[in-house]
Amino acid sequence: MGKYSYLLHLQCPKCQKTYSAETEQHLCKCGSPLLAKYDLELLKSELERDELKNRPENLWRYHELLPVKEKSNVVSMGEGYSPLLKTPSLGRKIGVDELYIKDEGLVPTGSFKARGAAVGVSKAKELGIKQLAMPTNGNAGAAWSLYAARAGMESYILMPVDAPVVTRKETAISGAHLYLVNGLISDAGKIVASLVQEHGFYDASTLKEPYRIEGKKTMGYEIAEQFNWEVPDVILYPTGGGVGIIGIYKALKELQELGWIKEEKLPRLVAVQAENCAPIVKAWEEGKSESEFWENSTTIAFGINVPKAIGDFLVLEAMYKTDGCGVTVSEEEIQKAQKLTAEHEGLFICPEGAAVVSAAKDLKEKGWIKDGEKVVCLNTGQGIKYADSIEVDVPVLEPGSKLTI
Known part of the structure; x- marks a missing residue:
């Protein structure tokens, strides 16, 4: 039997410098996030896909393709392997016949952030970490604080005061040290940086530790496996920090190297952002390799309200290398798509997931998505977490009233 993990080391995608995975690591000396590298040649000879x-x-x-070397260090709540649902009624409505939604709302903590938290916290446990700190727009803080509690770790979580109430309560009930910041996630990040510097806490900020991405990349493995190792034509992803799209691209490249997927051409990866916070889409439209800070960003899709992502160059690389693209959607379009998905498929998806459905409709109308192409939309969390942002007009009846239909 092979090893539990085939992790070799960490490597900088910018300057190629390598780092040990046996000790705590964060950013490269050049400022870039680090990526985990595995012995894929050895794994290929020791593990059959079936x-x-x-x-x-x-x-x-x-x-084998995750960074935790000892099974005893795994901190799990059964996360992953979320359903990949064909959505024919919604597909007909938006003109995409082969439309699928991968529903991450059904994983623990109600969002895809549980993947990154499970692997990130497990590796932190293996490294002997006792305290972690992170900024969050909500769901990541909820996931990391709950997984940290399960691992017996202390967590310091800072989120914008406008973050969804449910995620705030999820974080608070975990016993985390929760603080609200009167500003954006970028403002919360500056406070976390001072905590890390002054108290030596483990920095669990997006891509400032190398292992969140390893949990997120498993979405890419699952999509391939759920399609019987034949990848779809297009994958659309709601993009804030961009870890999901970076991870899916990394996973697909690893599967190619293992020979587990045969396609020479990978799915076209689409980064979806809100009109009022679209730094990565703007950079893609201008042909740039990095984005600029987006001033005064705001959107009801709170999880993608990230004015500047530290891994933006990796997101853009994934888009360019797969002939993908960037799409922005309006607040009104997000709300319409959320309602449309619930009405036609019974799926109460989050605003970020709705943004992706709206983008798929837009790309089909423009001819970028062709007839018959297999399209996967990532829904990254439960709509119920954002219930306060949804306005409904419901009649109120008095007792004994007769309902006239």
Whole structure:
């Protein structure tokens, strides 16, 4: 039997410098995030793809391609292997016949952030970490604080005061040290940086530790496996910090190298952002390799309200290398798509997921998505977490009233 993990080391995608994965690491000396590298040649000779069929349906089924070296360090709530649902009624409505939604709202903590938290916290446990700190727009803070509690770690979570109430309560009930910041996630990030510097806390900020992305990339493995190792034509992803799209691209490249997917051409990766916070889409439109800080950003899709992502160059690389694109959607379009998805498929998706559905409609209308192409939209969380942002007009009846239909 092979090793539990085939992790070799960490590597900087900018300057190629390598770092040990046996000790705590954060950014490269050049300022870039670090990426985990695996011995794929050895794994290819020791693991057959079909062996996965008999494994539990959670993300740890891919443990050889994850960074935790000892199974005893795994902190899990059964996360991963979310359903990939064909949505024919919604597809007909927006003109995309082969439309699928991967529903991450059904994983623990109600969002895809549980993937990054599970792997990130597990590796932090393996490294002996006792305290972590992070800024968040809500869902990541909820996930990391709850997984940290399960691992017996202390967490310091800072989120904007406008973050969804449910995620605030999820974080607070975990016993985390929760603080609200009168500003954006970028403002919360500056406070976390001072905590890390002054108190030596483990910095769990987006891409400032190398392992969140390893949990997120399992979405890419699952999409391939759920399509019987034939990748779709297009994958659309709501993009804030961009870890999901970076991770999916990384996963697909690893599957190519293992020979587990045969396609020479990868799915076209689409970064979806809100009109009022679209730094990565703007950079893509201008052909740039990095984005600029987006002033006064705001959107009801709170999870993608990120004015500047530290890994923006990796997101843009994934878009360019797969012939993907960037799309912006309006607040009105997000709300319409959220209602449309619920009415036609019974799926109460989050605003970020709705942004992706709206983008798919837009790309089909423009001819960028062709007839018959297989299209996957990522819904990254439960709509119920954002219930306060949804306005409904419901009649109120007095007792004994007769309902006239």
